[in-house]
Amino acid sequence: MTVTAVIAEDEPLLAEGLRQELAALWPELQIVATVGDGLAAAGRALALAPDICFFDIRMPGATGLEAAQALAEDWPERVPFPLIVFVTAYDQYALQAFAAQAVDYVVKPVERERLAACVARLKARLATRGPLPESLQRSVDQLRALLGDIAAPIAPRLDVIQAQVGTVVHLVPVDEVIYFEAADKYVRVITADKEHLIRLSLKELLPQLDPQRFWQVHRGTVVQARCITQARREESGKVTLVLRGRSEALTASRLYAHLFKGL
Amino acid sequence: MLRAVTSMILLERLPQPLRSLLRQLAVAIPLCTFIALFMSAVFGAPLGPMLVFSFSIGLTCQALIEGGRRGVAWWLARSRPDSEPLRNGWPGWHWTGPIIVLGILGGVQIGYRMASGLLGIETRTPEFTNWRAWFVILSVSLIASLVVTSFFWARGRLAAIEAKAQGAQRLAAENQLKLLESQLEPHMLFNTLANLRVLIALDPARAQAMLDRLIAFLRATLNASRVGSHPLSTEFDRLSDYLALMAVRMGPRLAFSFNLPDALRSAPVPPLLLQPLVENCIQHGLEPKIEGGHVDVCAVRDGATLLLTVRDNGVGLAAGSAAGGTHFGTQQVRDRLAALYGAAATFTVTAAAGGGTEARIAIPLHATT
Numbered sequence: 001m002t003v004t005a006v007i008a009e010d011e012p013l014l015a016e017g018l019r020q021e022l023a024a025l026w027p028e029l030q031i032v033a034t035v036g037d038g039l040a041a042a043g044r045a046l047a048l049a050p051d052i053c054f055f056d057i058r059m060p061g062a063t064g065l066e067a068a069q070a071l072a073e074d075w076p077e078r079v080p081f082p083l084i085v086f087v088t089a090y091d092q093y094a095l096q097a098f099a100a101q102a103v104d105y106v107v108k109p110v111e112r113e114r115l116a117a118c119v120a121r122l123k124a125r126l127a128t129r130g131p132l133p134e135s136l137q138r139s140v141d142q143l144r145a146l147l148g149d150i151a152a153p154i155a156p157r158l159d160v161i162q163a164q165v166g167t168v169v170h171l172v173p174v175d176e177v178i179y180f181e182a183a184d185k186y187v188r189v190i191t192a193d194k195e196h197l198i199r200l201s202l203k204e205l206l207p208q209l210d211p212q213r214f215w216q217v218h219r220g221t222v223v224q225a226r227c228i229t230q231a232r233r234e235e236s237g238k239v240t241l242v243l244r245g246r247s248e249a250l251t252a253s254r255l256y257a258h259l260f261k262g263l
Numbered sequence: 264m265l266r267a268v269t270s271m272i273l274l275e276r277l278p279q280p281l282r283s284l285l286r287q288l289a290v291a292i293p294l295c296t297f298i299a300l301f302m303s304a305v306f307g308a309p310l311g312p313m314l315v316f317s318f319s320i321g322l323t324c325q326a327l328i329e330g331g332r333r334g335v336a337w338w339l340a341r342s343r344p345d346s347e348p349l350r351n352g353w354p355g356w357h358w359t360g361p362i363i364v365l366g367i368l369g370g371v372q373i374g375y376r377m378a379s380g381l382l383g384i385e386t387r388t389p390e391f392t393n394w395r396a397w398f399v400i401l402s403v404s405l406i407a408s409l410v411v412t413s414f415f416w417a418r419g420r421l422a423a424i425e426a427k428a429q430g431a432q433r434l435a436a437e438n439q440l441k442l443l444e445s446q447l448e449p450h451m452l453f454n455t456l457a458n459l460r461v462l463i464a465l466d467p468a469r470a471q472a473m474l475d476r477l478i479a480f481l482r483a484t485l486n487a488s489r490v491g492s493h494p495l496s497t498e499f500d501r502l503s504d505y506l507a508l509m510a511v512r513m514g515p516r517l518a519f520s521f522n523l524p525d526a527l528r529s530a531p532v533p534p535l536l537l538q539p540l541v542e543n544c545i546q547h548g549l550e551p552k553i554e555g556g557h558v559d560v561c562a563v564r565d566g567a568t569l570l571l572t573v574r575d576n577g578v579g580l581a582a583g584s585a586a587g588g589t590h591f592g593t594q595q596v597r598d599r600l601a602a603l604y605g606a607a608a609t610f611t612v613t614a615a616a617g618g619g620t621e622a623r624i625a626i627p628l629h630a631t632t
Contacts, residue, residue: 010550011454012514017461036516037553058450060553089457090449109457 003126005052007034008041008067009087010059014108018054018087021112026119038062042070049079052122057088065094065150069219072143073253077236080129081136083122097149101142137237140254147255155207161189163196170196178227178246180205182220192245215259217241217252231260287329290411295321298403312382319378324370324404325411331362332412351419359412367404375400439488441591447484448542458512473511480504487534495562495569496528502541502560509545516555517545527562530569530628533599539592540573540622548577548620556619569628576619580612593622600626 005022009015015034022029029052033044039061045053053071055064062070068084075081086105088094098105106118129135161172172189181188182202189196198205202220209222216222223241230242237254252260277285299317303310333352340349348355455477462470483501499521506519537560544558556576563570593612600608608626615621 010516011458011512013458013461013465013511014454016465017457020461020464039553058550060551060555089453108453109460 002030003028003052004030004032004048004050005054006041006045006048006050006082007031007054008036008038008045008059008064009034009054009056010036011056012036014056018110021110021115022119025112025116026123036060038064038067041067042074045071045082046074049076050082051080051126053082053084055084055086057086057091057094064088065147066219068143069147069255072140072255073219075136077133077136080132081139083125084139085118085122094150097146100149101146103142103146133237136254140237144255144258152203152207157210158205158208161196161198163189163198165196172196174209175224177224178243179221179223179250180214190246215256217250217256217259219253219255221250221252223250233257233260287325287415290414291321291325294407294411298407302399302403312378312384315381316375316378319381320371320374320400320404321407323374323377324367324408327370328359328363328366328408328412331366332359335362347423348419351423353416353419359416363405363408363412367401367408371400371404443484447481454512455508462511469511473508476504476507480508483535484538490534492531493534494528495523495530495532498532498534498537499523499560499562501535502537505538505541506558513545513549513555517549518555518557520557520559522559522561524562524564527564527569530562532569532571532626533603536596536599536624537571537573539595540624543592543622544573544575544577544620548575548579552578564628565625567628568625571624571626572621574615574619574621576615576617579618580614580620596622596624600624 003026007015007018009018015036019031019034022031032048032050035041035044036059038059041053041055041059041064042062045067053068055067057064059067064086068086071082071084083104086094086098086103087108087110088105089108095105095107097103104118104121106114130138158174161174161177163170163172172191172194176191177189178192179190180202181190183197185199185201186197187200187202187205189198202222206216206222213225214222215225217239223243227244227246228241229244231252232240232242234240237257239252239257239260241250241252241260243250295317296314298321299310299314302308302317303313332354335358336349336352336354339354339358340346343349353359455473459470459473459477462473480501483504503521506517510517510519541558541560549556549558559572559574561572561574563572593610597610600610604626608624610622610624612620612622
């Protein structure tokens, strides 16, 4: 049985170096794609469904962590979830988190012995990969804990959102916002009767919101908890949210499904 | 020597009030002994009783003055808790002067009676028997008190100045370290080494060239704080080392160009002035941009002014600073320019036309740096 892998690394020489080292250590491993940014990393991995992903942390587009989060959220439940190995040059906080959550990682420059140990571990885990739903759930739990460990520091709380349209600035009290939705480099701010666009990424906005009131339910969605009237668990592990004041339903990804459990 | 060291160690271990009491006694005991010897020699009185009088009066005066001084300082500090001298028990000479006078008037009276009692002499206050003796005792006490108080005052000031100097030194060292850390950013260094490691196997000649660039970059970074200025051409060479290293790493995602007129090659500039600006272009402008872009550095003469421009076509100011910048790089450039040229230098960072960021520095062309 051939084992497939995707490499995401924005520095071409390092990608080539890793490919060669892996070819020497693990000839049966087939590198099905090499990409240079975080968005392509998630896209190609979802399309090709490899067994293993080597993700650099600092990449343009999206970080390796964000790419892994996208995989965990959008991965089809009938396909085995890939083993993810993070590759990083220097990031002591991330390393601490990786070690704490027992996530595979290698440090650049990648030493051959270290990579050999990593390969041995990957082989062992591929051989003992459990039945589908549980193995996916385990990966999701691991990633959720990892993302919690690397959360951004808390910024001053935002009380009013200022959304500019031409020369007019609309002031929207945070209380009136039902949910925020990422839209490329912008965030859509949705209230009961209006919709605004702000020039801010969700990643920058999130630390300024009170996590008790605003829950992240998807990598692209943050919803005010008191506006959720119903949460319905789907077969796929996702949760459909019915809102007060809005007709559309939202989806909570499997990374955040644990937020909705009956008492 | 050994005893002095052990006594110092012992002193360090004692609680603060006890320590300052011992310090007071260390000054008071020799002084009182000296005064007793001096008085006994001048007036031909027996040394024993003189010692008793000297110590009684001296210690009482000192206790009253020190107690008064600290008491007043404590009382004043209640309404001005941020005053450093008050917290250290110093209310200022305008308070200490009267305290000394009152302390001596009281101390001499009390000490004289104490000594008389101890020696079994009939208590007589000196002013009724001998005006001259009264005058001598008061003057000697006054001089001694002034000497002691001045000594502790000078000592306290010296300690304060020393603490301040130490604080300033520590701050300077911390800044230096922060600067070095920002220039030798670990992420950049380890990624460069990782590239080098791959290149050694893949293309040894290119690996060697890259290593030479890295050596030149490291040498310049470590030397930058020791040289006052270097020619603009050297500055551009160092930028080209850095950008060449980054170009190996980023591959086709990074392009760069320099524009340095021959007439400006020897113009003196502070070493690695432009380095943080170029680093910002890479870190906050181009690295976050999927398709990459270019960095352009150019020097232009405008009359007696040297205009230096560092421009990129990256993700731009808003998005770039959101990527986790500390503004340490631009702040450092601003601080250096202010220290070297004052108001004669200007520095602006703006959004470049057509996306990206543009940093502009204007400095006097023929200023000695």
